[in-house]
Amino acid sequence: MRASAVDVERADRDVVVPSEELIVAAAGFGIWQMIIAAISCAMIMIHMLNGSLEPVQHLAGWWCEKPATLRSWTNQEWITYSHADAPKLDDEVAGFAGTRKAIRLTPELWNDRFRGCRMFRYDFASLRGVPFERSPTINRLNEAGTVKCKRFHYSRKFGRTVAEKFRMACNPEYERALWEVLMISGKITGYLTFGCLSDRIGRRPVLLIASGVTPFTAIGLVFSPNYVTYVVVRTCHSFFHGGFIVNFVMAAELSSNVARTRIMAFACLAYGLGVGVTPTLLDAMGSMDHLLLVINVPVAAFFLALVFFVPESPCWLFCTRRSAQLGAVIQKAGKTNGTPIPSDFHVVYVEHSDVEKQLSRGWPSFWSLLKASGVACEMISIGYLVCLSGVINGGAQAKLIYNHKRVPVWYAIIGHVEMAGIIVSQCCLLMMGHKRLLHLTIFLFLITTFILMANLQDDYFTTTGPATTLLSANIFAVGLGYGTLLNYGARTVPTLLRGTYTGMWNALWVAFTWAGTRHFYNYPGFTSVAVISILLAALFTFNIHNVLWREMPDTVFDAVNFKELVTLNFAL
Numbered sequence: 001m002r003a004s005a006v007d008v009e010r011a012d013r014d015v016v017v018p019s020e021e022l023i024v025a026a027a028g029f030g031i032w033q034m035i036i037a038a039i040s041c042a043m044i045m046i047h048m049l050n051g052s053l054e055p056v057q058h059l060a061g062w063w064c065e066k067p068a069t070l071r072s073w074t075n076q077e078w079i080t081y082s083h084a085d086a087p088k089l090d091d092e093v094a095g096f097a098g099t100r101k102a103i104r105l106t107p108e109l110w111n112d113r114f115r116g117c118r119m120f121r122y123d124f125a126s127l128r129g130v131p132f133e134r135s136p137t138i139n140r141l142n143e144a145g146t147v148k149c150k151r152f153h154y155s156r157k158f159g160r161t162v163a164e165k166f167r168m169a170c171n172p173e174y175e176r177a178l179w180e181v182l183m184i185s186g187k188i189t190g191y192l193t194f195g196c197l198s199d200r201i202g203r204r205p206v207l208l209i210a211s212g213v214t215p216f217t218a219i220g221l222v223f224s225p226n227y228v229t230y231v232v233v234r235t236c237h238s239f240f241h242g243g244f245i246v247n248f249v250m251a252a253e254l255s256s257n258v259a260r261t262r263i264m265a266f267a268c269l270a271y272g273l274g275v276g277v278t279p280t281l282l283d284a285m286g287s288m289d290h291l292l293l294v295i296n297v298p299v300a301a302f303f304l305a306l307v308f309f310v311p312e313s314p315c316w317l318f319c320t321r322r323s324a325q326l327g328a329v330i331q332k333a334g335k336t337n338g339t340p341i342p343s344d345f346h347v348v349y350v351e352h353s354d355v356e357k358q359l360s361r362g363w364p365s366f367w368s369l370l371k372a373s374g375v376a377c378e379m380i381s382i383g384y385l386v387c388l389s390g391v392i393n394g395g396a397q398a399k400l401i402y403n404h405k406r407v408p409v410w411y412a413i414i415g416h417v418e419m420a421g422i423i424v425s426q427c428c429l430l431m432m433g434h435k436r437l438l439h440l441t442i443f444l445f446l447i448t449t450f451i452l453m454a455n456l457q458d459d460y461f462t463t464t465g466p467a468t469t470l471l472s473a474n475i476f477a478v479g480l481g482y483g484t485l486l487n488y489g490a491r492t493v494p495t496l497l498r499g500t501y502t503g504m505w506n507a508l509w510v511a512f513t514w515a516g517t518r519h520f521y522n523y524p525g526f527t528s529v530a531v532i533s534i535l536l537a538a539l540f541t542f543n544i545h546n547v548l549w550r551e552m553p554d555t556v557f558d559a560v561n562f563k564e565l566v567t568l569n570f571a572l
Contacts, residue, residue, distance in 0.1 A: 394516015
């Protein structure tokens, strides 16, 4: 949002201020921008606390309740001995005769994700006082049969899960998976819908809708009376939380480019903190329901802040020709920043003589930007890099979480590693720039992935194994690269398409990460496919521009030609 000339009458003479973002040129940079940036960062962090909490809710296991007479047996020993559908052990004879080696080599028993519905028809009460090592072997081939479990024990590694809350053990798989599919669909739809909507009706109305509805949907989740109600409310909650991503757009449009990268760095830091702090908060609270309330109910305070303090984005007002509202925002910003602005200050648009360079009176279409080959390559590059990051992030998380005994510990480690990558990326950006840092990220992807595929086994059963370390390095590299992409954002996209592209890229990230965590693809997978994909990403990074000293474009013409567009006069 630039002005090629700003005429300000001071001391009986005209002073021409160099080309600069309008809000900074008129009201300066100070407390006003920092307060709004702080509110946006807090809302981004709340959004990520919700987003990081959702995946663990499907990590639920259950099995037939253990008799009180076998209290000395571990859950793993009980499942192995009594359940007809227990996973087959590597050394079954040793497992039942007394050694626990076979149990330790079965990840499904380690991490309490086993789901058992039938047990052997046997008088387990007769084993009172008998330790597992001395228990008689059950002949699985000739035993009298099995019976359905009457009562279930639910895993509580992450507190009470959806399955336990609504007593859904052994229900059809599609019924149990319904809430998760709709949750992800709601979030993706929310990103796309509110991203487009923020370009049409403004950034502030979208944030008002999201922050106004979210506390009520969170309360509805906690107090849902039945599963159907829960699924509906969960879908709505995820959908409206998609509106919070517009905070990235709002943060980017507050200032000139001199301070924009720093403001965006704080927004990305809030994003990373939301990812990393969630496991710690969940462990401290011990209940997903309580944590949901603690996270979302305070959002009502941000709703009030939006109502009484946060204005509409100056960039959006400028490009939609709302001069009266823009003038009011500048006056408020100047008053807050201590910059004297006369009470009769107002903005007057002066059209450029070249029609092609004038602000459009309508909204540009999504495809209008892709007609320019240079910009289209950049948009495709960002989309591809986001997808690749999601693939690696989801696949690496799946192998780390699902194959380790201490699932909550690794859930926390993954969050902290990804948070560290995002934080480090923001520090490196100021020294290296976006393109060089993305080159470094792709190099880390290539090295760690190649070593994983070339000469390592599926060594996912220790916390210090080389494969585990390299998968963690992959997730760190994802944090490094995705943090860079978040900071870069849609800063080279015209104002009235910025929300649309921001929503689209975040929807891609969610979709590919979720697909990886649900084992819809196998990372690293085939060597040739993985290496070619990463090398292609390296080529795509050459389409990324240096945006540290480039103001954001207002129109498609500006995005393509890097030129100033509109002359503005400040009439006093």
